[in-house]
Amino acid sequence: MHKILIVEDESVIRAALRRLLERHDYALDEAASVAEAQSNFTLGDYDLIISDLRLPGSPGTDLIALAGTTPVLIMTSYASLRSAVDSMRMGAVDYIAKPFDHSDMLQAVQRVIDKHSQRKAVKTRKTPKAESSVSAAARDGAVTMIIGECDAMQTLAEHIEKFAPTDSTVLVLGETGTGKELVAREIHAQSKRAEHTLISVNCAAIPETLIESELFGYEKGAFTGANTNRMGLIEAADGGTLFLDEIGELPMEAQARLLRFIQEGEIRRIGSVQSRKVNVRLICATHRDLQTLASEGSFRQDLFYRINVLRLKLPPLRERGKDILFLAERLLDKQAARASRAAMTLSPRAIQAITTYQWPGNVREMEHAIERAVILTDGPEIDNDALGIDLELVNINRLRGDRVSGTTVKRPPRNSDPVEDLSLEDYFQRFVIEHQDSMSETELAQKLGISRKCLWERRQRFEIPRKKSGGNRQRKAAS
Structure with a gap:
């Protein structure tokens, strides 16, 4: 103990x-x-x-x-x-x-x-x-974010092993909640700098007026309130690793100073005339498309080229196949132990919900959903209701070509742009309006993957009047 x-x-x-x-x-x-x-x-x-x-x-x-x-x-x-x-x-x-x-x-x-x-x-x-x-990640409770058997995760693990021993800058790309900081910690843990400090900075969380002083430090009297000399985060990471999360949110002025640090290996505190040499390994991460931002002028192209040396791409959870259920079970064991509960399992409906839901918030969203479900569930089995996942809404994804149990379903024909981004509610309304003249209520419900009762309730909610079947037959006869 x-x-x-x-x-x-x-x-x-x-x-x-x-x-x-x-x-x-x-x-x-x-x-x-x-x-x-x-x-x-x-x-x-x-x-x-x-x-x-x-x-x-x-x-x-x-x-x-x-x-x-x-x-x-x-x-x-x-x-x-x-x-x-x-x-x-x-x-x-x-x-x-x-x-x-x-x-x-x-x-x-x-x-x-x-x-x-x-x-x-x-x-x-x-x-x-x-x-x-x-592996630091294997010891951490959040290990579930970066392990898996799918090809993308196996490739990621191989690249981390190759990149870690070097001092080259790494750019980690991935959606929110995919575990970018955890990957940075793993790179640091496997590097020759593991005995030194890893400092993590969320560039989006620091006000623009403070970001330069926090990163580079300042000298006494450099500005109002600068009553003492202050070491910046880059200097504090000397000998170790600096992780800049959401680097796409960095202001242009700070980008210029960061570029000099990367090129020259030195920093100058605000208000100082002397530069200081630092030995820092840089890892950056973002969920944004930096190349597009650079072409639009909102991110420096020269900085993009400097940080885009070694690149790691984290797959979203929805693309990780059978890893999804494996991760859910690992997270369930972790949350049950944390809550001092006996071993818990997932019901068949919960498994269906977990494997068909798109998880826009990725592993972080899944972890919070399972944590909530463990707290709300009294018995040993967790159902999809406790996870907060509406299976009937999830099933509508089949009509949008989303993955459901490893298959895709053809979208209904439409005259509008096929890549138009609709919410599930928008898609429900459009599908019903476009097909209610040619389909019965039973057929509509089957196509949408919901019950007739649910179809009726959603008609009421979205104020979609139900067409009379007699009118349909008259129109068909007239044609």
């Missing part, structure tokens, strides 16, 4: 962490300050120390030097990138913002402890690093 020391002056937070971690089989000790932790416990005996940043007396970052090889995870209610940079620069393995999400905390704890355990095992056995390397 892994041992964790919690250093937190708020008793409510200590109690909440104790309940959370003890439910997942961790042994806990508590302290209210750095001094209490140092005097009452041997810090080197723990697998992890979780400490608040601001404590009575000494700050939590003082534990980093006192703990020796024991990793320290910093909690901060000041959820800014600046405090994260400061704590990680001092040697913290990671940080988490309060109020924290339970799943985020558990994943961070598991990731840090597993990595620490691996390092101790390597030192004990004195084996080469390459032989003892264990």
